[in-house]
Amino acid sequence: GETADSRAVLVEVKKRGYKALTMTNVPGSTLSREANETMLLHAGPEIAVASTKAYTAQIAVLAILAYDIARANGKALPFELMPELARVATIMDSVMSQKELFEELAERYLKTTPNTFFIGRGLDASVCLEGALKVKEISYIQAEGYPGGELKHGSIALIEDGTPVIALISQPKTNLNIRGNVKEVVARGANACILSMQGVEHEDDAFTLPHVEPLLAPLVTVLPVQLMAYYAALGRGCDVDKPRNLAKSVTVE
Structure with missing residues (x-):
């Protein structure tokens, strides 16, 4: 405020x-x-x-x-x-009780990388922006969040062998589209991590969240990306509570 x-x-x-x-x-x-x-x-x-x-x-x-x-x-x-x-x-409590799984995902995808990408569509794209922001703020990894539909408009040129790409899929109407985007980045060498929701999940997804009303999905889908950012920061020896160059409130325009 x-x-x-x-x-x-x-x-x-x-x-x-x-x-x-x-x-x-x-x-x-x-x-x-x-x-x-x-x-x-x-x-x-x-x-x-x-x-x-x-x-x-x-x-x-x-x-x-x-x-x-x-x-x-x-x-x-x-x-x-x-x-x-x-x-x-209740589901948020359940997800938080499994936080060690997100520690493992952070170790696998984020601990040593210099950059990463978050992709999603619709409401998931908005949560991707939050995930990328948290990764930047506390682990100092160069992270960007993109709507899946914009990948071909330039950002896919940044995908290299081993580049981590975190994909969020909670909206049934965008499920096939974002999985198509994942295939595109994997074909260019990306190391893809799919976080999905029951009803749109595939067996090889990294983690599947319990189903909630799609309009309220951001309350649940934001937890995995925030936890991955947290554990990435800890794994890289960063101070999670006092990230460098940041203040609690931006008091100048």
Whole structure:
């Protein structure tokens, strides 16, 4: 709630006469004080510079807000949100209890590499950006997240023998497309790691997550990539809690 460029946007929004809602994990933060309304995440203190639980809490709160707006506008909703979020929370606990598997994946794919790529489509592409950011922030590996459909528009030229490519597959409608992208990078020498969800999994995938409502999948799919970044950092001797050159809040524009 202290980021300078976000505050600049808030100032402009209010100047134009619009109401503003701040979603923050910190009561009394600058953005909270200056907005018309505040919605707290209640994720608890986030000590590390690289945000994790505040990230997932924000997705959950945004889902609740979007669901209530849709219901208020008379939209037909395909599932009951709160029971599904309860399932998601249970599955998140289950995934975290298997964290040693992600330590092994980080050892296999990330420990010694100078660079890596995350690819996905739809909502998975957004989670790939988070995975790449976490890898960059705490393990100092050059990492990029790409929508699978953009691979042929230049980024595939960076694939070399042994380049790790982490692929996320949770959305049934993009399953075949992203697996086609994986085949393309493997044909060029990539070392591919597929993280999938039940319902779209293949037997040779590195890890399969329990199935959740596809619209809420980012709450679950983000955990493997965050854990892999964490264990990659530990394996490379990096300080996970205090990554170099980074601050908790960017207070200048």
